[in-house]
Amino acid sequence: MNIKHHKVIILGSGPAGCTAAIYASRSGLEPLMIRGLEPGGQLTITTGVENYPGFAKTIQGPWLMEQMEEQAIAVGTKILTGTVISCNLKSKPFQFKTDSDETFTSDTAIIATGASAKWLNIPSEKKYKGYGVSACATCDGFFFKNKIVAVIGGGNTAVEEALFLTKFASKVILIHRRDKLRADKILQKRLFKNRIIDVVWNHVLEKIIGKEDKKIIKSIIIRSTQDDKAGEIKLDGVFIAIGHKPNTDLFKNQIKMDNEGYILTKVNSTRTNIEGVFAAGDVQDKIYRQAVTAAGLGCMAAIESEKFISENL
Numbered sequence: 668m669n670i671k672h673h674k675v676i677i678l679g680s681g682p683a684g685c686t687a688a689i690y691a692s693r694s695g696l697e698p699l700m701i702r703g704l705e706p707g708g709q710l711t712i713t714t715g716v717e718n719y720p721g722f723a724k725t726i727q728g729p730w731l732m733e734q735m736e737e738q739a740i741a742v743g744t745k746i747l748t749g750t751v752i753s754c755n756l757k758s759k760p761f762q763f764k765t766d767s768d769e770t771f772t773s774d775t776a777i778i779a780t781g782a783s784a785k786w787l788n789i790p791s792e793k794k795y796k797g798y799g800v801s802a803c804a805t806c807d808g809f810f811f812k813n814k815i816v817a818v819i820g821g822g823n824t825a826v827e828e829a830l831f832l833t834k835f836a837s838k839v840i841l842i843h844r845r846d847k848l849r850a851d852k853i854l855q856k857r858l859f860k861n862r863i864i865d866v867v868w869n870h871v872l873e874k875i876i877g878k879e880d881k882k883i884i885k886s887i888i889i890r891s892t893q894d895d896k897a898g899e900i901k902l903d904g905v906f907i908a909i910g911h912k913p914n915t916d917l918f919k920n921q922i923k924m925d926n927e928g929y930i931l932t933k934v935n936s937t938r939t940n941i942e943g944v945f946a947a948g949d950v951q952d953k954i955y956r957q958a959v960t961a962a963g964l965g966c967m968a969a970i971e972s973e974k975f976i977s978e979n980l
């Protein structure tokens with residue numbers, strides 16, 4: 668078997684992975700970045716980005732990620748399109764097997780596998796996933812031209828999704844379980860100003876109802892968190908935007924995580940409990956979760972990785 672060795676392997680290609688790749692390349696480490704299931708990460712499924720410094724005008728998330736990856740390649744990063752399906756972080760060097768049955772080893776690893784959208788996990792959500800139920804307005808909004816849709820959640824994602832959906836839908840109903848949104852004030856202002864959007868406060872989604880024998884949504888049942896009363900809303904689509912969970916299943920029982928699955932790192936560092944393994948971005952940060960903080964953590968991981976190699980190998 669042909670096993671290829673690298674000084675640094677980076678798992679994930681979002682802002683954390685790409686920034687780690689740029690810094691590690693510029694330190695002469697010739698890293699391999701394995702792009703993962705969602706190349707470019709979550710920014711590739713958003714639209715306008717207004718809070719990444721350096722751009723006075725709104726830029727597009729997918730464009731920003733293309734630029735980051737191109738920059739990483741320009742300074743010497745090797746890119747592998749594929750996903751790691753198993754790894755051994757207990758061996759030295761570390762081992763990684765990909766979905767194309769290739770095996771790689773490395774002296775250090777930077778885990779930047781990010782986070783994925785959470786689901787409510789109710790049976791009807793599963794039944795209609797891909798048939799009117801989605802967690803990505805940018806991907807699926809187009810299918811709801813002149814239709815009525817609901818967005819579940821009260822954070823930045825929910826509000827951005829609701830605003831984005833107004834480009835297509837005739838009515839967007841944001842349903843939130845409390846009476847206050849968690850989203851940034853600037854987004855809230857835009858939301859409340861938009862005439863296409865209605866907000867239903869203090870309700871949770873209980874059930875999605877479809878048309879008989881057809882996988883098409885007809886309505887939803889929502890329940891009040893105040894008086895437990897149920898109500899029905901007729902609509903065509905439901906977007907779930909209730910937060911994210913870290914993509915760490917691959918590392919279970921190998922690396923220390925908290926009870927939500929976020930990789931634990933040392934204070935002011937991206938070092939994990941395994942020497943030579945670093946974690947950066949949404950996979951370890953559950954507080955800030957921004958592209959710019961992920962990029963900063965990716966930079967830290969590359970610097971710490973370089974230091975580890977020069978001191979230990």
Ligand code: NDP
Nearest residue numbers: 718820821822823824825844845849908909910911955956
């Ligand atoms: P958040 O965790 O910020 O918000 C999740 C929302 O979903 C909350 O309003 C929460 O309600 C609600 N929720 C959670 N679980 C349930 C449930 N089971 N049923 C009903 N509602 C539920 O996640 P986001 O994905 O919105 O954002 C994640 C991070 O990414 C944040 O740090 C955010 O700032 C950032 N982000 C930034 C953007 C930007 O700057 N442009 C864009 C998008 C995301 P409750 O409030 O009651 O807890």
